[in-house]
Amino acid sequence: MTKNQIEINPECPLPFSANERVTLGHGSGGQLSHQLLTELIYPYFDNPILATGHDSALLSIGNQRLAFTTDSFVVSPLFFPGGDIGKLAIYGTVNDLAMSGAKPLYLSCSLILEEGLPMNTLSTVLASMSHTAEESGIKLVTGDTKVVEKGKGDGIYINTSGIGVVAHDICIAPQQIEKGDLIILSGDIGRHGMAVMAMREGLTFDNPLNSDCAALSDPIQSLLNEGIVIHCLRDLTRGGLATALVELSESAEKTFLVEETAIPVSDAVTGACEMLGLDPCYVANEGRFIAFIPAAQAEAALTLLRNHSVSATSCIIGSVDEGNKSQVVYKTTMGSERLMQRLPGEQLPRIC
């Protein structure tokens, strides 16, 4: 019995050449990830819920509206300034639920451990997960543990899947984005990616570089509780701010105008990016989001967001223009304009 005995679905021809292989870029969250998803994975699982391309699936079960999401975490190293793989695994799934406007309720946790992992390391990661879950108000209710041979893993990989309840009637989705909406960014960008990179490469900088990883559900629930009509939300992870904007402009079929001068970047991240030749707009974040809000409500939304420490420096970085052309027009500090693109290739593998 070989794999050749399993027939490939004839309705779903391979979009790749016969000898093509998976590269690290296919996990970047950028252009190659997008291609893998849209050309290979989506065609096999064609259904309207998956097709929304949102951070969470929105489900109606009985009269209950739920959000459901999953993420696997393979970050290297396991511990980095400002966080660890356990924290990321909780925040990542909490934030995907929050971006659907759901209140996070329940979490699953599945571990893939590498033979030889010190129990002490596992215990430290579990303690971090436990603490972070409690702080985020989410309960871990089901799990699984597998072990692979030494050299077939890298310490710990963690999957978390989450369920949240959508308690309002607002539809938060790229398709709700409207001309005139203002684009709010919840804080300075690039800290998670640069903190992991600095740790991995053994770089030290004068200014401390800590990951921004944090739960984003509280500020979002504040907006909903106060009646802010949120059109769309997206947390900025792999691929950074630029990739999130490009993806949303495509899903929404809208043109966004974004001002470089309005985008906050810390001195530490600016310095590290200059040294390494990176653009902070493509560096990963784990505690930042963008929100599309009708202009009339944007000031009220900013006031609410700034009451939460995780979004205390929220600001407006752009707006939705007229027309249905999917593009992100980026006005640089020099005054020139260019179109933003998805992250090409891979910038930094295993960032989350």
Added chain:
Amino acid sequence: MTKNQIEINPECPLPFSANERVTLGHGSGGQLSHQLLTELIYPYFDNPILATGHDSALLSIGNQRLAFTTDSFVVSPLFFPGGDIGKLAIYGTVNDLAMSGAKPLYLSCSLILEEGLPMNTLSTVLASMSHTAEESGIKLVTGDTKVVEKGKGDGIYINTSGIGVVAHDICIAPQQIEKGDLIILSGDIGRHGMAVMAMREGLTFDNPLNSDCAALSDPIQSLLNEGIVIHCLRDLTRGGLATALVELSESAEKTFLVEETAIPVSDAVTGACEMLGLDPCYVANEGRFIAFIPAAQAEAALTLLRNHSVSATSCIIGSVDEGNKSQVVYKTTMGSERLMQRLPGEQLPRIC
């Protein structure tokens, strides 16, 4: 920043010695898995839902009763007689939901791909998942893809998490098991484990050895629809029939009597087990379950189960005795009695 800066929860002291490491046995589903779970993992996530130790978490959201479960699949090789990792990833989660009496509805899929994996292999696995999900009546609605460097994975690891709806009022749980219940086994045991082992070791036998992997939701729904009062269900995976019986006897605090002569084992599995010195009661299955049914309804249950090809050879293998001693008394073909134990150490790593 090192991991030492993250404090270990002082309320949860390490149950392992300072230098202890994860071994393959911790992923066996047997005694070492049990120890890892009860001594290290559970104490960090102490809540009543997790504490039930059931295959799925039972959740009440609004007036809706849901089952929620997760599993990661690391089977090696990816393709084996009768199945592949994609099939297992669907059936495994569908079956965990079914064992709570839930109707499986929605699935998440998270892939961890190893750099260098042929796209053709990925496509074949996705095709298998797509086909199996459709056949099982479950929708894949959300996903994630990560890529790790060559040598940090093994082709493909898949996590699936699932949500099902519990549409009846019966509580299916170890605590419902009662004195006098009969124990039904849904078919012959050991096929999945021996098929994978034969493939991995390059063994060939005269009798074909195919995995039993299959969806178990239809026969369970039949029992529920016909008003059979199911006390408990458990699918037999890692650790085999013996480990499942021991775990349930402990959770139920009951004594089970099981007859070796009543347990069906195919000639192919018997032959392979004899050659390799294995006991079929400890070999993994992926399409078999045990059901605890009141004696008065056992014949009706058998009739219903035998109408489904996946459980066509269902039979009674034992009963629940009086007393509250957690033990499984195993009457061998030779007439002697011994107590069944959990799978000690590891028998066959990466079976699912």
